[in-house]
Amino acid sequence: MDLLSAGDWAFALYPIMAAAVALDAAVPPIPSEVMVVTSGSLSANGQVILPLALAAAVTGSMLGDLVVYGLFKRRLTHVLDRFRWGRSVHKGIRRAAARGGRSSTAAAMVAGRFIPAGRTATMAAAGIANVPTVRVLRASALGSVVWACWMVGLGYLTGRNTSLPFWANSLIGVGVGIGVGVLMAAVIGLRRRRAASHGAADPDPGDVSGR
Template sequence: MDFGSADSWGAAIYFWIIPLVLGDAIFPLVPSEMVVITGGALSADGRANIFLVLLLAAVASWIGDMVVFQLFRRRLSHSLDRWRWGRRVHRGIREAIARAGRTTTYGTIIGARFIPGGRLATSAAAGIASVSVRGFSLCAGLGAILWACWLGGLGYFTGSATRLPFWASSLIGVALGLLVGAAVGIIATRRRGNRSRVDEPPA
């Protein structure tokens, strides 16, 4: 694969979206945002279908959130401790929850995915708090759609506005996304103490 060729990326972007967005549910360092933004930039260049990019990103995001949610809801997280890599993942999840706070509001389930590490922390915390499966599923689905539209639209906008090579438009989109995510994270941190809970009490 020629990484500098738009034709090569246009043919492969659909196969990159699903594993990277799924992996981001457990490993926040996986560059899922970059691949979705790149899909949007390629769509602006006529190398990909923006609707298919958004659909794949939203579905993969929802599935990843549900996997993490069910893992912690069913108290299966202890199985991670059987392996060294699992203990590292489990420790990272606990640290993400500690940073993001153990809020389980429906609004946070939808919006926390826009904050670095927030998607993992919120899904795990909602599972620990035994939020209803239906409520979490609906909120995670809505959040996944908004997240996919935001990132894919960001890539499409930068690609259309700059008319630069797709990789340059992708980098600009990633930079803008990081700035917005950082701003949202700062606002959420300052308002963390003032939040309403969901109907289900913690188990």
């Protein structure tokens, strides 16, 4: 089996990617973005089916969102604390929430997934704030579709416009994605610091939740 060719393992990529994206919500260090961008790069030369790659990314994103949201909405985090691995996961989610802020608006749930730890933070905040499940589902679906199109698209565009191997195209796409995420995080952080200096509430990246 040629490990540098997707022909032998392409169909295994879809469920593995969906699982990785789902786990990434609760365990942010999992580099699921790499797999998602890679799927786009592979789809550019026909080794991966583009609609299936998008569907896997969206499915995993929504599942992960709902797991984190449900843990905090149902106050089930004490279940994690019974296990050593669970305590590590719980601590990681709390750290992500502390870094990402407390916003639970629909706009924050959509935009948060584009910044480091933002997806975990906003879903945890939505659970703590007891945001209605239907509202979370809508925001998660919209955010997941936009995020999947963006990440898969990065790999696809680099794959279509360069003659590099898929792993090199993936690195380029991941680099662009990380750069955009860091820039967004810096802008949001600057807004928060300015708001705090004026005694204002923690700002959201726009509120379209209707609240």
